[in-house]
Amino acid sequence: MKSDKKDIRALTKEQLRDFFVSKGDKSFRGNQVYEWLWQKSAHSFEAMTNLSIDTRQMLADNFVINHIKVDLMQRSNDGTIKNAVRLHDDLIVESVLIPTKTRTTACVSSQVGCSLDCKFCATARLKRMRNLNPDEIYDQVVAIDNESKLYFGRRLSNIVFMGMGEPLMNYNNVLKAIEKITSDEGLGMSPKRITVSTSGVPKMIRKMADDEVKFKLAVSLHSAIDEVRTSIMPFNANFTLADLRASLVYWYEKTKSRITYEYVVWKGINDTQEAVNALVDFCRFAPSKVNLIEYNPIDDGDFKQASESAIKIYVDTLERNGITVTVRRSRGKDIDAACGQLANKQ
């Protein structure tokens, strides 16, 4: 149900304290409510049991809590869990819990749909688009933390912004969400366990470096040759690899944080020695490593996973040049939870 009342989680702690003072109450009530909203992740004002009934009613008269609802939870036969997350305006995004022996990783969305137009990605085909609010990103993380405790008996250990959307096109809200996730007044997670993945928006990469953020950066590169990259990621025409490279050098100078390049090798697109050599050159500019991602088909279109031998050439050439490379197997394919498959099929 839509409401005209203000989303209480858009308020800072200071603003909440001021609100109570303006109502003739004590400012520390603001702290109590703030704790309920973030650390305890309350879904309703009724849940705030250390406040009087009148205070809870007064809050309900003035504000809403736009908490997400996990509509549908699917479990893959490899243990991966996908949540369909309903927002207060009934739009849906997806987030994924990826378990390994020792870790639980949350893959969260930053936008409904996506601002960009990568030809190989299912999310790019969704028309409707809006940015997620900080609390909607935070709630996805809390939901996965709870599922991790319930199903695996441990806390969430890592977060990747690799769900739907381009996080750097919603930078302010992503940053606010991460502030809450890492704050002791939120989830208290270390920023070193958070990775923001971007298709590569040079201006925003510079901004992140200037902001001295402490989380990790991954860039979806897929090709280090402009012509090829533009054909599969059309926005590359506006940014170009030279811009991207310069912004990444700047990032490394400021943060000293190694960059991860995500890279899919496709038949007939980038499975050539020339493509591998271009990647090696690109990697020389700033300390980096390469994650070769398996392609997850989204339809029977133009994209086909390259042969094992083509991937081996990538691995061997990168290693010979002293670049760390890992080959990442897909998780959750059977429930359309793998990279690039998030598209609200239900």
Ligand code: SAH
């Ligand atoms: N917009 C951000 C966040 C999405 S992350 C970004 O581009 O980085 C999702 C990752 O999956 C990206 O590296 C993306 O390039 C990759 N991806 C998209 N579609 C894919 C597909 N069909 N198969 C495998 N990886 C895909």
